Amino acid sequence: MAEFEFETEGVVKKFMFLNRKAPYGTIYALEVLETVLISAAFDQEVALAFVDDGVYQIMKGCDTAATSGMKNFSKTYRALEGYDVEQLFVEKESMEARGLTEDDFIVDVQVVPASEMVALIAAQDVVISG
Amino acid sequence: MNIGILVNEGPFTHQASDSAYMFAKAAIAKGHAVPRVFFYYDGVNNGNKLSEPQSDDRDLVKLWGRLADEHGVDLVVCVAAGLRRGIKDDVLAEGFRISGLGQLIEAGMGCDRLVTFGD
Numbered sequence: 526m527a528e529f530e531f532e533t534e535g536v537v538k539k540f541m542f543l544n545r546k547a548p549y550g551t552i553y554a555l556e557v558l559e560t561v562l563i564s565a566a567f568d569q570e571v572a573l574a575f576v577d578d579g580v581y582q583i584m585k586g587c588d589t590a591a592t593s594g595m596k597n598f599s600k601t602y603r604a605l606e607g608y609d610v611e612q613l614f615v616e617k618e619s620m621e622a623r624g625l626t627e628d629d630f631i632v633d634v635q636v637v638p639a640s641e642m643v644a645l646i647a648a649q650d651v652v653i654s655g
Numbered sequence: 656m657n658i659g660i661l662v663n664e665g666p667f668t669h670q671a672s673d674s675a676y677m678f679a680k681a682a683i684a685k686g687h688a689v690p691r692v693f694f695y696y697d698g699v700n701n702g703n704k705l706s707e708p709q710s711d712d713r714d715l716v717k718l719w720g721r722l723a724d725e726h727g728v729d730l731v732v733c734v735a736a737g738l739r740r741g742i743k744d745d746v747l748a749e750g751f752r753i754s755g756l757g758q759l760i761e762a763g764m765g766c767d768r769l770v771t772f773g774d
Binding site for chain 2 (some may be wrong): 527528529531532533536538541545546552553556559560563564566567587650651652653654655
């Protein structure tokens with residue numbers, strides 16, 4: 526075992542979390558969210574992107590008690606603001622392909638076309654997908 | 656270059672951990688450093704010492720351990736993701752250690768690149 530110590534004093538990087546999967550049925554969305562909260566606790570500059578089925582993660586009215594009984598963490602997205610995580614981007618094409626509009630989301634988001642999303646991703650230091 | 660690696664899938668139903676292992680080996684062979692590999696989601700299954708692949712199959716759990724031994728790579732299994740999947744100290748393979756998600760964020764902060772393997 527080789528425990529490594531990184532020099533991270535004063536380092537602030539741009540972290541983007543790329544959410545591409547539906548919130549319930551698998552644990553990806555919840556485990557991404559746990560990482561988001563830790564990165565915010567490390568005072569990093571955090572952004573979230575919702576593309577493909579990931580747009581369902583912030584959809585209003587998710588009721589897991591009525592279905593699988595998986596832990597319902599939807600309200601955690603609303604709490605992100607309290608951790609200074611305010612950059613939430615939704616890919617326009619993914620949203621429209623699923624018949625959704627901005628009014629269907631539980632948080633305020635910036636809707637951007639795929640071409641702009643590419644540029645946003647390219648501008649990050651670290652991209653973590655789930 | 657310092658390259659951190661994030662492995663998001665287990666060794667058998669996805670190519671991610673094979674690809675990550677081969678990437679790590681290739682990077683080290685080219686003179687780069689891989690200070691840490693972080694195992695998250697089903698990736699924590701890479702650290703299960705109870706895993707016994709058939710004898711004519713590659714054994715990624717052991718291969719990771721050897722990589723750690725030979726090149727000082729810090730293999731970190733996420734504690735929360737591990738608990739959900741039964742990966743705890745009593746089943747942890749040689750060369751791995753269990754720690755928190757902060758170790759992933761630190762790798763992102765401290766490495767020149769963080770490369771993710773998984774969907």
